[in-house]
Amino acid sequence: MTHLSFNSISEISNKIQQKEISPVELVKTTLQNIKRVNPQLNAYREIYDEDALAQAKQLEDELMKGKVRGPLHGVPISLKDLIEVEGKATTGGSKVLENWRTDKNATVVNRLKEAGAVITGKTNLHEFGMGATSENNHFGAVHNPFNLEKIPGGSSGGSAAEVAAGLSFGSIGTDAAGSVRLPAAFCGIVGLKPTFGRVSRYGTVPGSWAFDHLGPITRNVEDAGILYKTIAGYDQHDDSSSKKEVTFTNIDRQDLNGVTVGINRNYFFDGVDHQVEKLMENTITTLKRLGAKIVEINIEQINDALQSFKTIAQSELFAFHKPIWEKNNNLYGEDINFRFNYAKELSATDYLNAQRFRKRFISHVVEVMKDIDILISPTNSQAPFTIGLREPEDNMNNIYTLGKTPLINFIGFPAINIPLGMLEGNLPSGLQMIAKPFEEDKLCQIAKVYESTHDTGHWTSKLIKKFHTVS
Amino acid sequence: MSLEQYIRRLLGDETMIISEPACLFSLEEFGDEK
Numbered sequence: 001m002t003h004l005s006f007n008s009i010s011e012i013s014n015k016i017q018q019k020e021i022s023p024v025e026l027v028k029t030t031l032q033n034i035k036r037v038n039p040q041l042n043a044y045r046e047i048y049d050e051d052a053l054a055q056a057k058q059l060e061d062e063l064m065k066g067k068v069r070g071p072l073h074g075v076p077i078s079l080k081d082l083i084e085v086e087g088k089a090t091t092g093g094s095k096v097l098e099n100w101r102t103d104k105n106a107t108v109v110n111r112l113k114e115a116g117a118v119i120t121g122k123t124n125l126h127e128f129g130m131g132a133t134s135e136n137n138h139f140g141a142v143h144n145p146f147n148l149e150k151i152p153g154g155s156s157g158g159s160a161a162e163v164a165a166g167l168s169f170g171s172i173g174t175d176a177a178g179s180v181r182l183p184a185a186f187c188g189i190v191g192l193k194p195t196f197g198r199v200s201r202y203g204t205v206p207g208s209w210a211f212d213h214l215g216p217i218t219r220n221v222e223d224a225g226i227l228y229k230t231i232a233g234y235d236q237h238d239d240s241s242s243k244k245e246v247t248f249t250n251i252d253r254q255d256l257n258g259v260t261v262g263i264n265r266n267y268f269f270d271g272v273d274h275q276v277e278k279l280m281e282n283t284i285t286t287l288k289r290l291g292a293k294i295v296e297i298n299i300e301q302i303n304d305a306l307q308s309f310k311t312i313a314q315s316e317l318f319a320f321h322k323p324i325w326e327k328n329n330n331l332y333g334e335d336i337n338f339r340f341n342y343a344k345e346l347s348a349t350d351y352l353n354a355q356r357f358r359k360r361f362i363s364h365v366v367e368v369m370k371d372i373d374i375l376i377s378p379t380n381s382q383a384p385f386t387i388g389l390r391e392p393e394d395n396m397n398n399i400y401t402l403g404k405t406p407l408i409n410f411i412g413f414p415a416i417n418i419p420l421g422m423l424e425g426n427l428p429s430g431l432q433m434i435a436k437p438f439e440e441d442k443l444c445q446i447a448k449v450y451e452s453t454h455d456t457g458h459w460t461s462k463l464i465k466k467f468h469t470v471s
Numbered sequence: 472m473s474l475e476q477y478i479r480r481l482l483g484d485e486t487m488i489i490s491e492p493a494c495l496f497s498l499e500e501f502g503d504e505k
Contacts, residue, residue, distance in 0.1 A: 196498065197503060239491075244501075320490065323486040
């Protein structure tokens with residue numbers, strides 16, 4: 001039987017609705033677990049004890065009256081600390097915003113609360129989401145639950161670490177270059193970056209508005225789908241929000257017959273550790289066995305795309321931070337100062353040319369992907385670093401060293417990380433699946449079939465033993 | 472208070488701060504509509 005804290009959302013939801021456990025009992029247990037385990041992980045920056053219990057009490061009262069809001073009714077969910085909750089601190093992991101108390105909820109928070117999710121608190125992150133390691137200069141580094149000396153990936157490292165360790169049933173992260181997918185890969189769980197415009201960014205501290213996405217971090221694909229369906233859809237407060245109808249069907253496929261999977265060895269397999277490469281070759285064999293047709297594709301000018309990505313991302317980040325940084329650069333971590341020193345040299349011409357190239361590159365990718373259903377790649381190129389090993393000046397390039405994710409933010413397509421396998425030292429590695437825009441349902445269906453062949457129960461058992469065996 | 476108000480207070484001046492998400496991009500080939 002699955003440990004209660006590691007139940008899927010569907011499993012815990014059934015237990016709540018069958019009254020085998022009450023929302024108040026579940027939230028109390030979850031908060032106790034967070035307080036016991038968080039000192040080891042530093043994954044939560046703030047825990048919402050009283051508010052979470054008050055919310056759970058209200059949801060329990062509703063349940064007793066026969067009202068069920070949906071599968072998230074009474075389920076504990078956390079938020080990355082870039083997402084606003086009314087009356088609470090949203091630090092963005094920075095001293096800059098430490099004393100700010102916002103007057104509103106982010107759109108995703110309203111949608112989660114309306115669906116009955118109980119917000120457990122805010123998770124730690126790389127400062128302002130600007131970094132792939134979650135080594136936070138102000139609130140301390142987040143630790144990987146599989147090896148506490150290693151980074152969990154970033155920037156949503158706190159979310160991934162705590163979900164993997166069974167301290168909530170899911171979290172909402174943000175992803176401008178891989179910040180949902182990379183930490184999910186390093187923590188052995190699932191992270192979904194939806195299509196650009198699918199999930200509102202309103203009420204989220206801005207990073208790069210061309211590339212910022214919000215998405216779920218969960219322990220399985222089905223849970224990611226439940227959170228995605230809850231937060232996706234048009235929002236008048238975010239003018240990038242798409243009016244296209246959200247379609248998400250839970251078709252349980254048994255195989256991948258009729259599915260065409262693309263592989264682009266150029267870039268996606270360059271510089272990849274041999275262990276990751278071997279796991280990917282095993283995956284290709286598994287996908288073929290499941291009935292998928294594998295085809296090699298060739299996306300061109302990827303280096304130009306990555307340079308354009310860097311130009312746009314750094315220009316937009318700096319556009320927001322420039323006035324603050326010019327007066328208060330002491331409030332930022334040393335690694336962020338290196339990043340801004342790069343960004344301040346970029347010109348309007350650089351930015352415009354990068355945007356023009358982006359449009360052309362997307363048209364090229366659309367053409368190359370026209371005959372495939374999904375593209376696959378490793379999410380991470382190598383195992384996570386040891387905490388404290390990288391220099392502050394490495395900050396901006398860590399995501400390119402560690403991950404194969406930023407290119408997908410450049411094109412805005414949906415992508416998901418699912419567990420790929422274990423590397424030496426008991427460190428998880430991730431598989432990235434990329435679909436065409438607005439095809440999150442197809443992406444999740446395919447990911448679920450692959451996930452079903454890939455039992456990670458023994459990974460969970462180790463974490464239960466490590467964090468939930470109370471002597 | 473809003474993020475923009477907070478930053479202006481931090482800076483102690485009326486610097487223009489824009490924190491809302493912006494849209495310079497659409498996937499209209501795939502039926503996106505803003």
